Structure formats: C-alpha cells, structure tokens
Amino acid sequence: MIFEERKYTINGKELVLRSATNDDAEMLINFLKKVTGETRFLMMESDEADLSLEDEYEFLNKHNESDGAMLIMGFLDGEHVGNCSFTRVSGSRRYNHRANIGIALLQKFTEQGIGRLMLNVMLDEIKKLGFEQAELIVIDHNDRAKHLYESLGFKECGRYPNANKYDDGTYADDILMVKNFI
Numbered sequence: 001m002i003f004e005e006r007k008y009t010i011n012g013k014e015l016v017l018r019s020a021t022n023d024d025a026e027m028l029i030n031f032l033k034k035v036t037g038e039t040r041f042l043m044m045e046s047d048e049a050d051l052s053l054e055d056e057y058e059f060l061n062k063h064n065e066s067d068g069a070m071l072i073m074g075f076l077d078g079e080h081v082g083n084c085s086f087t088r089v090s091g092s093r094r095y096n097h098r099a100n101i102g103i104a105l106l107q108k109f110t111e112q113g114i115g116r117l118m119l120n121v122m123l124d125e126i127k128k129l130g131f132e133q134a135e136l137i138v139i140d141h142n143d144r145a146k147h148l149y150e151s152l153g154f155k156e157c158g159r160y161p162n163a164n165k166y167d168d169g170t171y172a173d174d175i176l177m178v179k180n181f182i
Ligand SMILES: CC(C)(COP(=O)(O)OP(=O)(O)OC[C@H]1O[C@@H](n2cnc3c(N)ncnc32)[C@H](O)[C@@H]1OP(=O)(O)O)[C@@H](O)C(=O)NCCC(=O)NCCS
Pocket: 039, 041, 042, 082, 103, 104, 105, 106, 109, 110, 111, 112, 113, 114, 115, 116, 117, 137, 138, 139, 142, 143, 144, 145, 147, 148, 151
C-alpha cells in the first residue's frame, strides 16, 4: 500500500514520511548494508545484505502494491533515517488478522523519538486497515527497542531460545511480542 507523504516536526527538524519509489532502490540497498553493520539486533550480517536492484524493485513493489503490506521511509531534514514496514502474516485466512512489523534506523538517528513516531504512525495504519493484532520479534538484550515496544502496548508472549547464532559463536534469543487492537 502507498503511504501518502506526511510531514512532522521532531526536535525542531522536519521529519517526512513516505512510501518508496524505484528511484529509492539504490539508497535502500546501501541503507540495508549500513544499518545491519551497525547493530547486532537486525536479522542478518551486513555481508549478507546483498540485494540486486531487481530484488529491491520486487521488494518495493510488493509493499506498494499489496493491500497487506506497507513500507514507510523517514527523512529528517532531507536525510534518510530509516524505515518501518508491515506485512500481513499470510498463508491462510486464519492468519489474515495479524500484521508483522519491522523497523530499523541508522544509529545516528536513534534516541530522538523518531522510532516512537514512526511506529505510532504505522500502528494507526494497521489498525485502520482492520488488523486485530500487530506482532514483532526483538532480539534479546535490545533493551531500547523492547522498552519502546512495551511502552506502545506490545507484550512479550514467547521466545525462540538461541534463535540467533553470531559469527563469534555467541547466541541470542528471539522474543516474540504482540499488541492487540481489540
Ligand atoms: C529500536 C529503534 C527502532 C528505536 O527507535 P528510536 O528512535 O531510537 O527510539 P525512541 O527515541 O523513539 O525511543 C527510545 C526509548 O527507549 C529508551 N531507551 C534507550 N535506551 C534504553 C535502554 N538501554 N534500556 C531501556 N530503555 C532505553 C529511551 O529512553 C526511549 O524511551 P522513552 O521515550 O520512554 O524515554 C532504533 O533505535 C533502531 O532502529 N535501532 C537499530 C535497529 C533495531 O534495533 N531495530 C529494531 C529491531 S526489533
């Protein structure tokens, strides 16, 4: 689905939120490489974030054209800060009421309230679309993200132990969180 451009003010700066177009594809590929290299709390290592332009076009079109997905990019005073997205948990009608959320910001834009704002906007969209619950996975020890999600009404509902094995041989659990709208 397309998210029509909206403007917000955050700490005196302009935050623009909008869907991506194919013109953003290269920037998004570079973003994924950079953001995965900055944190242990995303789903892959930076050297695995190796999308082709065609892969990225497909990814963007899937989010823009499907009625069960949306990708919102954020720009602070014109600089790309990161993205928030949702996809419908699909597979059968039984799962249609569930929306999966993901968010990632570049480190230099964290801790400024941007994540909270983008998630609030996304949660509003998901609710308006009639989803009954929002779901996400947060890697254990990502205390900032967990605090933010809990403050937005998400509750921990389970874990996959040792879901992540890092290159240095250490492990971290995936924590499953759900926010109910009904
Ligand atoms: C997680 C993320 C989306 C949060 O967005 P953000 O813009 O940095 O977060 P905000 O500034 O809106 O809010 C952060 C909150 O966490 C709190 N916080 C910061 N560090 C914390 C910590 N170590 N423990 C607990 N709370 C913490 C802040 O005080 C703030 O809470 P408050 O609003 O109640 O004061 C962002 O930091 C990010 O993308 N990080 C890298 C990738 C990532 O972890 N993605 C999430 C994968 S599940």
